[in-house]
Amino acid sequence: MTESVQIKKPKNRILALDILRGITIAGMIMVNNPGSWGHIYAPLEHASWIGLTPTDLVFPFFMFIMGISTYISLRKYDFSYSHATLIKVVRRTIVIFLIGMAIGWFSRLCYGLAGSDSSLPLWGRIVDAANSFSNMRILGVMQRLALCYCFVSIIAITVKHRWIPYIIAGILVVYGVLLLAFHGLEFSLNNIVYVVDHAVFGDAHLYKDTVSSLVGSVQSSSEFSVDIYQRQRLPIDPEGLLSTLPSIAHVLIGFCCGKMIMTVKENDKKVQNLFIIGTILTFVGFLLSYGMPISKKLWTPTFALVTCGLAASLLALLIWIIDIKGYKKWTRFFEAFGINPLFMYVLGGVLGILFNTVSVGGHSIHTWLYSKSFVPLFGDPTFASLVYALVFIGINWAIGYILYKKKIYIKI
Numbered sequence: 001m002t003e004s005v006q007i008k009k010p011k012n013r014i015l016a017l018d019i020l021r022g023i024t025i026a027g028m029i030m031v032n033n034p035g036s037w038g039h040i041y042a043p044l045e046h047a048s049w050i051g052l053t054p055t056d057l058v059f060p061f062f063m064f065i066m067g068i069s070t071y072i073s074l075r076k077y078d079f080s081y082s083h084a085t086l087i088k089v090v091r092r093t094i095v096i097f098l099i100g101m102a103i104g105w106f107s108r109l110c111y112g113l114a115g116s117d118s119s120l121p122l123w124g125r126i127v128d129a130a131n132s133f134s135n136m137r138i139l140g141v142m143q144r145l146a147l148c149y150c151f152v153s154i155i156a157i158t159v160k161h162r163w164i165p166y167i168i169a170g171i172l173v174v175y176g177v178l179l180l181a182f183h184g185l186e187f188s189l190n191n192i193v194y195v196v197d198h199a200v201f202g203d204a205h206l207y208k209d210t211v212s213s214l215v216g217s218v219q220s221s222s223e224f225s226v227d228i229y230q231r232q233r234l235p236i237d238p239e240g241l242l243s244t245l246p247s248i249a250h251v252l253i254g255f256c257c258g259k260m261i262m263t264v265k266e267n268d269k270k271v272q273n274l275f276i277i278g279t280i281l282t283f284v285g286f287l288l289s290y291g292m293p294i295s296k297k298l299w300t301p302t303f304a305l306v307t308c309g310l311a312a313s314l315l316a317l318l319i320w321i322i323d324i325k326g327y328k329k330w331t332r333f334f335e336a337f338g339i340n341p342l343f344m345y346v347l348g349g350v351l352g353i354l355f356n357t358v359s360v361g362g363h364s365i366h367t368w369l370y371s372k373s374f375v376p377l378f379g380d381p382t383f384a385s386l387v388y389a390l391v392f393i394g395i396n397w398a399i400g401y402i403l404y405k406k407k408i409y410i411k412i
Contacts, residue, residue, distance in 0.1 A: 014072075014261070016318040019331045020311075021065045022338030026393055027058035028141075029348035033355075035370035035388030039381040044389075049187050049211045049297060052306065056296040059141065060250060060307035061314070062341070063148060067254020070149060072262060074156050081157045089157075093150035096342070096412060100142025103349045108136060110357040114364075135204040137237075139197075142346075144239045148251045156255065164252055171249040172301035176292055178242070179300065185293060187211045187232060193298060194235065196242040206235040209297065238297040250304040253281070257312055267323050274316035281309030336400035343403075343410040348396050355392070 034040050043054045077085050155167065179185055182192035189195075197206050210233045257277060264270050285294070285305030294303045321327050337344050355365040363372065369391065374384035403410070 015328070015331065015335070016315060016322045017065060017068060018338035019322060019334045020315050020318055020338070021062065021069075021341050022334030022336065024058045024062040024065065025337040025341050025344050025348075026334060026397075027055075028062065028345060029352075029396055030389045030393050031055045031058065032348065033352045033389050033392045035366075035374060035385030036381060039385040041382060041386060044386070047296060050185075050293045050295050052294050052296070052303070056303075057307055057310060060296070060303070061311045063145070063247060063251050064254040064257070064308050064311040065315075066145065066149065067152060067251040067256075068258035068261065070152055070156065070251065071255045071258030074153060075262065077157070079157050079161070085157055086154070089150060089153040092412075093146045096146035096149065097143050099342075099346060099412065100140045100146065101136070101138070103142065103346065103353075104137050104140060105133075106350065107353045110353050114357040114359070137207050138201050138205045139207075139237055139239045139241065141239060142342075144244055144247055145342075147244050148247050151248045152251045152255055155252065161259065164256060168249045168252045168256075171245055171252075172304060175242075175246045175249075176301045179292070179298065184298065185295075187234065187236065189234060191236060193237075193240050193242050197237055197240040198235070200241055203235045207237040207239070208233050209236050209238060236297070238299075243297075243299040246299045246301055246304050249301075250299070250308060253304070253308045254311075257315075267319055271316045271320045271324070274312045274319070278309045278311070278313030278316060281305045281312065283309075285309060332404075333397065336397055336404040340400060340403055340408075340410045342412040344396060344400050346412075347399060348392075351396065352392070 031044055031046075034044065045053060046055050047053050074085075155164065159167070178192055182195070183190040184192045189198075194206075257274065260273055260277075261270055264273060282305070285302045285307075288305070289302040292300055292302045294300060294306060296303055322331060355369075358365055360368060366388075370384060370388045374387050375381050378384045378387065
């Protein structure tokens with residue numbers, strides 16, 4: 001695994017792409033590490049089941065960028081199939097997938113040790129905490145990135161590119177039909193997304209999601225009524241196997257935009273094309289949402305269209321600001337995240353685990369910062385939760401900035 005982590009200087013990096021990538025990585029780290037999950041501002045929460053929030057945009061934006069990066073990466077091989085290229089794709093897929101699983105295992109190990117009986121021998125506690133494969137989640141964010149990268153890369157080197165838009169449309173249509181035909185929009189064990197994951201992995205290896213659903217209302221007075229919500233926790237994995245299909249189409253949309261960016265020479269024309277693509281995708285996605293709701297947890301076709309459209313529009317705006325107008329001073333913060341995106345995401349995950357499990361003076365680092373420092377200081381637990389997330393981003397950025405200044409680029 002370590003052989004696939006290389007340090008080298010990339011050539012001719014697109015600054016606007018790095019900045020958008022950095023914004024998404026910083027956003028992913030931020031929303032994954034609040035001071036308290038019970039005290040979060042609404043825009044920093046994911047939609048419960050159906051709907052779209054700003055937080056729901058960060059991961060799909062990164063996947064859109066991954067599609068662009070995949071085009072740029074495979075371009076040097078002239079998109080020609082060879083055993084050497086295939087081996088590189090498969091090797092990188094395995095590395096990214098295993099890193100995702102390793103983070104999950106490391107989390108279970110650390111939380112298991114933190115909650116174990118301290119009177120037991122240390123080695124026995126480590127063995128008990130580490131032995132979690134029987135109920136460890138198989139899929140996740142990194143694993144989805146790995147699978148999408150693999151399939152998109154194989155399509156790119158085996159299929160004529162003029163057919164890719166048809167592949168995208170075919171995947172989204174088929175997946176949409178499956179959702180509509182087999183209870184795919186329900187938060188229940190009849191959901192086709194769950195049925196497939198249950199058959200392949202079993203419930204023990206799936207993420208357990210909690211959704212609040214409206215079940216009725218009670219009249220509290222002649223003028224007002226109170227809605228009643230029911231919270232359900234079911235093993236419907238937001239990064240499940242079947243919902244990876246539209247994610248592949250999502251990355252392929254980014255791939256097509258990457259082709260346009262690299263073949264069009266004038267920045268003005270790039271911006272114009274990206275805005276047109278973004279506007280069309282966003283409009284079509286919202287229009288179709290009347291029949292196919294937008295849902296990140298299901299990665300519905302409308303979610304893919306809307307988020308790709310918004311990502312394309314934002315990239316166009318960044319190219320205009322950075323590359324055309326030359327406003328670059330503000331970009332350094334995000335560039336530190338964007339030049340080493342996967343490394344920074346992994347770093348954020350590992351530090352988040354350690355901050356919650358490493359005990360200092362009887363309390364975790366997280367407790368010292370949030371409960372013992374920020375809440376008493378600011379008084380408002382929700383604002384303190386945001387401050388904790390921002391401080392956590394700053395700690396990650398400090399490490400990323402050192403790599404940035406030393407021009408160290410870690411390729412995973």
